Amino acid sequence: MSTKKTPHLRLNLSFAALASVLLFSCASPEKEPEPVPEYPLINEIPVAEPEQDDDANALLDKAEQASVSQAIVYLLQSSRLFINEQQYGKSLHIANQLSRLPLSPSQSTYNRLNSAHALYELGEYELAQQQLKLIEQRSPTQRELRLRGQVNEQLDMPVEAILAYLSLVDRYPSQDVTDSQHLFDLITSLQPWQKKALSEYDTAHLKGWLALDQAIAKSNANPAAINDALSQWQRDYQRHPGRRLLAQISSKVQTMSNQPTIDTVAVLLPLSGREKRIGETIQAGILAAYQGEQSIHFIDTNTTSMANIVKQLQSLTPDVVIGPLLKHHVDSYLQLAPQQATRSLEPLAGPIVSDTLLTPNPAVRDDAITRVDNTDNLTAKNATQGLYPWQTLLLNLPDQQTIGANQYALSMLPEDEAKQAAFTLSKKGFKNAMVLSQDNAIGKRMAQTFAQQWQTLTGHDITIVYYPEGKKMQSSVKSSLDVALSDQRIYQLRNRIKENVKAEARSRRDIDMIYLIANADQARLVKPYIDVNISPFANAIPVFASSRSHDRDADTNTRRDLRGVTFTDAPWLIPGASKDQVQYAQAQQLWPNRSSQMARLYAMGIDSINLLDKLRAMKLLPSIIFEGETGTWKLDQQGVFHRSLGWAKFRSSRISAIAME
Template identity: 25%
Template sequence: GKIYQSLLALPDIDDISDYRFKALALNIRSKGVLAIGKPLESVRLRIQIDEYLKTVKEIEKNHEFIWDALNRISEPAILRTLGEQQTNELRGWLELNLIARRSNMLPAKIEPWISQWYQIYDGHSAGAYFAVNLLEESRRIYIKPARIALMLPFSGRLEKVADAIQNGFMYAYYQDRNLDQEPAVELEIINASTDVSEFNAQYLQAIENGADFIVGPISKELINYLQNQDKLAVPTLTLNYAEIKKEPTLNLYQFGLRPEDEAEQIADLALAEGRNLAVTLVPDTEWGARLQLAFSERFEALGGRVVGSEIFPGKKNDYSKSIKKLLNLDTSNSRRSIIQQVIGEPVKFEPRRRQDVDMVFIAANSRQARLIKPQLKFHRAQTLPVYATSNISSSSGNPDDDRDLDGIQFVDIPWMLDSSDNQDFKRIRQYWPDSSKPFSRLYALGIDAYRLIPALRRLMINPGETVQLNTGQLSVDMNGRVKRALLLATYDKGVTRLLEQPGNRLQPPQ
């Protein structure tokens, strides 16, 4: 767009003789390429700027820009770049950022790794200030609980959900315990009540027993209760979100697998690909209404227009009535009837779908999506891109069953889409062979809930920073809500295939 055209209009750096103007031109260019989703190119330009800076303050500010751009690059993209020929300066920055991510800023991990980094990159520009500051920050802001209380509802309707989360959490607890040299964290597991007053008594008793960090609950009603407190006595990481966003509650962090996050990121993705006019098709359920609202609000807030919305009967198989209304084919057929009545004889007529649309957002499970895609094609919408949430992801594992999903673009967590080299995924399948697909994501949530604990405060203080875990590239906003940037995929011949994303990765919803 306009930013890209402005970048083309900038003079070539080699044509500028004054070093001050060179630094200014590089600065403008680096901000521009970052804005159009090219953080690696921005880093390269910022490294060049270093040559023209004179004061420590200028250099430190430039290094902060470099770090911000590095944090916008996905970990797989960093690894790919390191596998190619690079300058020593760029390699040093990339590896330093990788250290910060993989150590989770735990002092016990980051200190030996940065010591090793200094040996490899002696004299690197980040060595004098930036690497030292990372060490100091890791000691200052990471959370190191001595006793964690895991409060989940192990009886009742959420029993299987709680069991899957607990299995993932316990796996991470014992896995990391074997790796750490520090004293083991104590762990108390509590069958949390869903009654507010009973839960509150359990919560206070857990603290009385020595818990200095609490994980849970799941129930939105209980999370609403916690959010309504002025502050919590100990840091608490809930595994769902309150129904309403409010002013931050001290020590409250919220983390979960909200489908609304996915709908919002689909809106980001579609707009980044130039889709500005959308229609939505969702089931006649409360869940469908939530996703339709999340997508529409995000899409229109960023300049898109939702020009039509319809619901379909989720328990049925024929959605043609809803699809015809969505595409204005019913109006087209009405015009034919009127013309025939006027002239008194049949007319040759080709129904024509609406032309003021360039994408379809659907909220559907895999069964519904397998029915919707062919019906869209039948009703002359075969050229419209279709976007969906991870709920379309099939558990059949049979490409022949899933060919009707071909071409639908959707987002999902790395655990589901990029698990071939994931040791956590392989071990979970080994330890719990029955970790079936309906609950598979919850194992990942449990693992990440444990591993996210040390980084929560750092991520909240530095909203631009992220950690790459099994449920996505995670950040924490100023309200303590964990945001997930997900992977993009499609179905091709009935098999999921990862897609390249605009700007290397989707931005987590704001």
Template identity: 30%
Template sequence: MSTVLKNSPRHFPRLGASRIATVLIASALLSACGSNPSRDQGSLQQAAAQIEHPQQSVAQLLKLARSSQPRDASQYLLQAAQQLSQQEELSWAQNLLKNVDPMLLGNEDFIEYSLLTGKLAMEDGSYFLAKDTFSSERLATLRSQMQPEQQRRLGELKATLFTLLGETQAGVEERLQLRQWLESDQLAGNERALWQTLMMESPEQLQNLAGKRQPFLQQGWYELAAIAKNQSDSIEQQQAKVQQWQMNNPGHPAAANLPEDLRLLGRLIAEQPRKLSLMLPSRGKFARAGKAIRDGFMAAYYQAVENGQQAPQLELIDSSQGDIIQLYQQAVQGGSDLVIGPLDKRQVKRLNDVSDLNVPVLAMNYIQAPSSEQQDEYHQQLFQFGLAVEDEARQCAQRAYLEGHRRALVLAPQSAWGNRGTRAFMDEWQRLGGEIVGEQRFTGKGDYSRVIKNSLQLDLSENRYRNLQRILGTNLEFEPRRRQDVDMIFMLANNNQARQVKPTLAFHYASKIPVYATSHIYGGSKASKTNRDLNGVRFTALPWLMQEDEGLRQDVDSYAKPSPAYQQLYALGADSFALYPRLSQLAQVQQLQLQGRTGRLQMLHNGQLARQQDWAIMRNGKAQPLENISQQ
């Protein structure tokens, strides 16, 4: 059953031997460099004798360091660390550098020490240590004396670091300074990296930077990036603005060599679909979710029509009525150039198994959650978009690790959804090098206090108190003491659950432990009293929920009056409308991110769209955007 819609007035109807040898040598040296200089050198010599030929020079350097005065020892240790770094023995190189006294190094060695220390710190995730290293006054003074190759290395490291820390302006300026030290065949790669840095910034911040008086190169890049990230423009409007920018900035390097995503605009205009089939359920258990996605799509559709943008002809197909393959074929025979849907994962799987998907499909669910670490292969005509909790759980791990935490306690519901989110967080946390010190599940049926008490090991503290009281035979003053090995908590919960978990943590002496959560704790409510129990929680935030004054959300709120549970699905529908003409652009430019209402959207090589979230923190019961890590 289908309905054909045309443009009309507004109405509403997704170790090896090498490593062991190095450990032995490094451990022996670290012991020798301690407070007992008369220690026998036998263990060091024995370790050195065990290594293979490529590491003989490292062993000799370590023996020289053991028998030298501090100044010479620091030089030998630096040389050994450099060789270990070249051999990919990064952690052991880092350990050796901790025994180097940089104050004893000459200028050339100090430069190399700083470059290596910062590089290893970045690879270890210690971004603030790297920033401190690159910000030293001595290094800044020596920069003018560096060789071009050292300038290139330092510039590349600093630009990458600033990007990781979200310091867009500093990253752009470093990239522009780096130009003078690059060969002609390296400039294009530097400009691509600069563009990627800009594309990670919010549209609002780019508009702000473009509106300020800047040097010519910076000004041009900010203006061009603001055009590229303006989500309210159609492809045709964006193309016109890019062409005008080129006319206004003929001497800018990007004028003659536009970023790849902008070079594709003309082709996108020529090839964009003229008719779409929106294939979502109207009946059954997915009916309400399907309606929310459909209404979000239609809100974006009619907004485009009212703004004078070209909009495709639409056909609405009920995916809950009939076989999904036959419904797809119906859409194709009806002249559709793209099918949006289905929502049911089982139907998405069936379409993936069809050999003749002649028309692309943008499914509103994933067969498996997207992951850049492990990507399954799917039909090349099948694109998958949804609201995977795994995306957000991994980003919680990345953010917490980036902010210096290493030992995590996990609190999650006993459910399939809780299992998926927990596994994604734990896998990413351990991949980064973090430790899971505990994992507890709650049912939400009055067990929050018991679960949290056990997870914080307060029961063990109380048992020790009772045993001591029994032994002494007297009453004692007592305050339970929670475990001290937790430096962050990952809370996976919906809004109602989170508003009970967070106060219970405070009741059980854990109010000072940072809590990270996914966007599911926040439903977009302006009522500060409702969310005051969540104060201090850092969470991934959908732009849709943070932009209360955004026109499209206001349209949906006034018409559909959506419950908090379905707000995200309206955003998913609106984003599917923004995505449909840009699928080929995202597929061809792998690093391209589209600023959407569910986050920054990027396509993996297998056609899955992954979401990168903004961040917020609850303060006084209100969700507020969380500043860049370096600004906290």
């Protein structure tokens, strides 16, 4: 009875034959004490990329009959072909078996590349990265560079991905613009702080790519300004590969020039009930930035159902809707969007509708603030999203619904702030970070985001300490710095020798920075305690904090307690950083006692109306940014605006803006 050889059996037989030959050639009359045989060097046969019509199984058959040197080549090529055939398990099996043989350096590189490629296709990006890190060669292949870029993209390391793609486009120029287009798309997707880090590298053509991006980014969405900047760029970079993209960019600029004007704006805000103060603060920001070029209609989302509001909008036929704000209103609004809609050609003109008092009310509930804090990630649970005939700028991220093609959303996610801080600080040379975070939902999300980003960028895990409220907070900080253990050792030594030992408690020295997630009151207690518990034998540990630690109404004593802390916040809350100092001074005069929390919402109102005439442009050309009062806004491919915050530092009695990126 004959046994049919399966591909897996052929693989095992091939490797068994190879191992037998190698072991036999190593054999000697006497037993060697070494438990692992030393294989002889194999005459290297260069590994050429297999042809597209080659068959992986056919190469396995050849490997059984070939010499050792040639068999290894066939096996390497079959591993590559199994990837093309989407049989990634077989490819990995061959690569794993080959890794046990004495491959030449070039063969070993090819084998690891096959392994990394198969792992990437299986979604095992971290394992693929580990294999790529083992590859060392001065002339990387086209497949290796592309794979490095793809793996880094999936690991959320866009800067590293861009560096790989830059080498790919430079070393392997092609008539196809696909690689250049993907490279530029990735550059335009970066946040400003990521672009700053990228600009520090000295890589072929990088300066020109960044200059092309900036020519568009700084245009304020003005088509004429973009055309002028592109003309200048062409004169400056006459041999740059990015020139091949100019025709497509120019076409998009022309489309921008033909966009309809915005005549009517509807704003959906909670202007009554327990969120009244929040809604009125955003409304005040919108009106402060209003230039009188459109008619604005405010609709209270707390006095009627969303279905009735949609009917009002259908009668009003606005060009753009701002809002809703509250998350459940956002989901209801998106859910009610018709599957098919047509745009009325005659917009209904009307006066400004605003009978709401803009004077802030005394107090606002904390849970009301939480409900508008963008605390949930954007999900895609509704695959059939309808569309309204007008554009919409949502003031919160949806929870259950998806964002449509003509819809946009402002993200105020605290995770964005933590990610920016981790990225920026990791580029400052810090290696061993500690996060001290308040023990609540937002604190944990920020801490985990910071830790994940830090580990991705540096390869180092960090310590996270969640401190409770009250007296236990200080003991948690003391324990995290290992000062408590030092105190205990001193106490034990004193008891042992029965004398009063003069000794200083020593703090741990493996930490080189602390990221603090705390509100202003907690930060005021934690920061001095960190200073007190740093022993005189250790250098002071720099402390960085989130915007939650900044309360601009804090007294001089509070600022003195926070002296030296560097933090992120919206430009509106950093002295001298506002984009419109006249507007800022007027707001301070009208509402001198407005809290930091309300000031951030007021700034969001300013930004929301200033973004309206840039929505389509920022979608067409992702390079375009908007430098607003809540941060520098950038639109992603999902229609979500993410912001980059400014940096500032607590001095003895004041706060000053600083450059960190």
